[in-house]
Amino acid sequence: MATSQSADAEISAGVDRLARAAVNVGLNIAHGQQVIVTAPLEAVPLVRRITEHAYKAGASLVTTMYSDDEATLARYANAADDTFDVAATWLAEGMANGFRSGAARLAITGGNPGLLSGQEPDRIARASRAASVANRPALEIITSFAVNWNIVAAATPAWAALVFPGEPEGEAVLKLWRAIFAASRVNGADPVADWAAHNAQLHRRAAALNDRRFSALRFTGPGTDLTVGLADGHLWAGGANAAKNGVVCNPNIPTEEAFTTPHRMRVDGYVRSTKPLSYQGSLIEDIEVTFEAGRIVSARASKGESVLSRVLDTDEGARRLGEVALVPHSSPISQSGLLFQNTLFDENASSHIALGQAYTECLVDGHGQSPEQLAERGANSSLIHIDWMIGSGEIDVDGLDDAGGAAPLMRHGEWVAAA
Amino acid sequence: MATSQSADAEISAGVDRLARAAVNVGLNIAHGQQVIVTAPLEAVPLVRRITEHAYKAGASLVTTMYSDDEATLARYANAADDTFDVAATWLAEGMANGFRSGAARLAITGGNPGLLSGQEPDRIARASRAASVANRPALEIITSFAVNWNIVAAATPAWAALVFPGEPEGEAVLKLWRAIFAASRVNGADPVADWAAHNAQLHRRAAALNDRRFSALRFTGPGTDLTVGLADGHLWAGGANAAKNGVVCNPNIPTEEAFTTPHRMRVDGYVRSTKPLSYQGSLIEDIEVTFEAGRIVSARASKGESVLSRVLDTDEGARRLGEVALVPHSSPISQSGLLFQNTLFDENASSHIALGQAYTECLVDGHGQSPEQLAERGANSSLIHIDWMIGSGEIDVDGLDDAGGAAPLMRHGEWVAAA
Ligand SMILES: [Zn+2]
Ligand SMILES: [Zn+2]
Ligand SMILES: [Zn+2]
Ligand SMILES: [Zn+2]
Structure with missing residues (x-):
């Protein structure tokens, strides 16, 4: 009692x-x-x-x-x-x-x-x-x-x-x-101050990535060798964000990610999910997918495969990426060792990609542009936006530049010091 | 336990x-x-x-x-x-x-x-x-x-x-x-059949009132002598009703009333409420109101008078009537002796009038008419529709015809056999 x-x-x-x-x-x-x-x-x-x-x-x-x-x-x-x-x-x-x-x-x-x-x-x-x-x-x-x-x-x-x-x-x-x-970082004496500090760190990370101007990211690890081209004039974001109405808000609590907009036509390779995906009441497990020129050309899952294939058939954009996000394996949520089966948490425990709709905030001057202009720059469009976990302690991430050079960003799921 | x-x-x-x-x-x-x-x-x-x-x-x-x-x-x-x-x-x-x-x-x-x-x-x-x-x-x-x-x-x-x-x-x-x-008449073995029988009785009552073609009703009793003119081509209704989409529905459960549309310009006299009125979280008690040419010209209440006066100031139609309804004092809800402080119940325990918006279903051919045509026939229009109890075992109701003749409809709150 x-x-x-x-x-x-x-x-x-x-x-x-x-x-x-x-x-x-x-x-x-x-x-x-x-x-x-x-x-x-x-x-x-x-x-x-x-x-x-x-x-x-x-x-x-x-x-x-x-x-x-x-x-x-x-x-x-x-x-x-x-x-x-x-x-x-x-x-x-x-x-x-x-x-x-x-x-x-x-x-x-x-x-x-x-x-x-x-x-x-x-x-x-x-x-x-x-x-x-x-x-x-x-x-x-x-x-x-x-x-x-x-x-x-x-x-x-x-x-x-x-x-x-x-x-x-x-x-x-x-x-x-x-x-x-x-x-959600609300256990301290002053959660508002704790969030200000956390936001500052996420902003520094996004700024550092923006300075590098990578043209693509490459994820490698068990079952995964995936190159994700980034949209033309992409912007990395993370943490608090100014909405168009002028209010600075934190769209996700918790949030641990640095994320940007991939190029809808420039994703190639194969990737294996590292956590189950919970989608509208169904669990989809052990997803294995192959991309060609941005489009998923084959998809399997050990559980929920029929749900997955119906999701992919939602519209043309459902087979292409609208987000790529980097989260260190040492993030507090990841370290909790829990599988929340809820995207808000699991996506912040793991690097991830999202099928479907892109965020225009992740494009330089994206807000003023027409859907056609955004698509031309690589921003995907779809009825859905489904985050899907592909990071773990076994995944490496490299940043690729236009000339084909590769810079290490993450090793064994952790940020490389220089990154 | x-x-x-x-x-x-x-x-x-x-x-x-x-x-x-x-x-x-x-x-x-x-x-x-x-x-x-x-x-x-x-x-x-x-x-x-x-x-x-x-x-x-x-x-x-x-x-x-x-x-x-x-x-x-x-x-x-x-x-x-x-x-x-x-x-x-x-x-x-x-x-x-x-x-x-x-x-x-x-x-x-x-x-x-x-x-x-x-x-x-x-x-x-x-x-x-x-x-x-x-x-x-x-x-x-x-x-x-x-x-x-x-x-x-x-x-x-x-x-x-x-x-x-x-x-x-x-x-x-x-x-x-x-x-x-x-x-709500759901205690029997077959509530659907019980409601069919109840609806048949309410329909008979409305049909009998429609046959009489009264031009006004007069309520008399302690603190009350009120003549309520009825709208031109008014229709009495009660019980199940066919909506315009063709579905026959019972808008209120419970319902015990026969009701019609008063004439917005032809209400005269004074009336005292017989039950407290619960309105948007406030109770208004012992309302006393005087009508002249359809309009409330003075209003008092022993409790909630300021709420009442603000209600009456909502718009021009809030000081005029949109409904008059007859309910016998012997109705099951009235006989329960309970004051529900909820209009759905209390209005079915007592004859009542409503401030504000009229129901077009209570006018012959009212559905096809413009707001101006409806107003011309006497139908009131307002942002509000507030039912307000004026019946009791002490109230008599007469039906008045065009020639000024009076026929007894209710005595001591009960239907007169011929009515
Ligand atoms: Zn994300
Ligand atoms: Zn997302
Ligand atoms: Zn009523
Ligand atoms: Zn009413």
Whole structure:
């Protein structure tokens, strides 16, 4: 009894610190700004603290759209097969209009990563494609940083059970919260100052990479020899970022990555995933993929292969890369040794690539350009953006220059001192 | 322990019957139709059963927007004063677009009726006016029955505490659920058949009133002598109703009323409320109002008078009537002796009038007419629609004809046999 009370108090204190970080570091809300929150139902305590801190920070109205894993499963269990191509376009358009009129975007992740693992891949693909089409305008607003946005995580029983299998529910949830608090850098006395220091380091790393002007990166290791060409006039980014509305926000909490835009036509070689990929309720494991001239020409997976192949068929851009990111194997999240089965965490434990949509912020002067101009420079376009882990302690990364010279960037997953 | 388990089982069985009634009687969902649900967070178990039955009935996608009384209070406690004129217009427009594209509307009521009783009336009025302006397009779609819609109730601890003061929370919630199940007519073996019989009776009552072609109603009793002119070509309605999309729905569960559209310029006299009015978190008690030529020219209340006067200042139509409804004092809800402090229930325990927007369904051929034509016939227009109880066992109602003749309709709150 005493133990569970002190666990409740520990979680509640951590949730409050995480809420402050999400509001004051993640969103950095402007006075009078609306906030649109999405969250799993289990995240109500975090949403309430975020709501409170958002109002204290000047928010005019905080509106939360809750999702419910049980309601999603009820659809798969009961709905007619001919209804799975339907999405809540009215809501996605409403949210996009909210962003257009200046609302900030806060997403709380934490639903069951394996929710749909028992469901028919065809239904998953149809529902997910419909949702992607509906959400595309909002996604474009987010990926172009028209407004300040942030993603944070909440521990939920179903997610905790996957990360800590075999533990009693209360214990698993406590451990997952502890892992979230640590990874989100909110355990110190002054999380805002800690984030300022962390952002400074991420900015230095991105600046150093920008100075090098590599034309490509080469990843080598077990099952992997992949050359990822970088977009013309690519920019490395990492940490806090100024949105077009002038607000400096931290889009991801946690974040450990330096990332940029690859060239959609200049990716060649083969690559093996180093962590399972959790995608819309399904787990895809041991992905092995071959690229030719930027395009995935063959793809296998030991588990979830049919989900993967449907993802790749979403549209033409789904077979090409929209992001490449470097994360040292010694990152705190990686060192936790946990497999979160949640992209927000796992992508910050490992270098990764993303299928699909590119971020225009990662291109010099990209914001003013037309889709055609961006594509010409190599920026990919797609309904999806799926980060996919390819780094580990066994992976080396070289930076390639125009003349074909190679400079070591990472060895055994760690930054080379000069890099 | 045994008691509380059996209470849980009783509630859970009732919630399932109520969910079936909401889906199959209330909405009567068409195959492939989306459903937009709004609900307080405490109603998750009812929402989940409704979601399940909606999918079984052919719904393509059920989307629930939860509201959270704590989040609302966090705004009043923490937000800057200059931000209370803001509403989630993006969401209200999104929902209106959802209805325009065919979605059905299910509202679950049950939030704390006294939530905002301690808050500044000026802030309540500003926030509520902003919300009314934002919701107007959706409200017009609903009041014109463009789509099938329904309201049902869920018992929540805060509401139960107001209806059953002094009871322990579990006991109060159980009693409120029992009252909801009884009033909603879902305790029988076949609620769908029970609702068919109830609808037939309500339809007979409306048809009998339509045959009489009264030009006005006169309410008399303690503190009340009010003549309510009826709109030109008014129609009495009650029970199930065919929406313009062809679906026959029961907009309110419960419903006991026969109602029609008053003439906005032809209401005269004085009237005293017979039950407290719960409006957006405030309670307004002992309302006394005088009408001249349709317009409220003086208004008092023993409690909540400042909220009332701000309501009346919402717009020009807020001082005129949009509905008049007859409910016998012997209605099951009235006989329960409970004051629900929730309009869905209290308006079905008592004859009532509503300030604000009229229903075009209550006018012969009203659907095809312009706002100007409807106004010319007497239909009122406003941002608000607030039902307000004026019936009791002490109230008599007469039907007045064009020649000035009076026919007794209700005596001591009960239908006169001939009526
Ligand atoms: Zn990334
Ligand atoms: Zn990414
Ligand atoms: Zn009514
Ligand atoms: Zn009404």
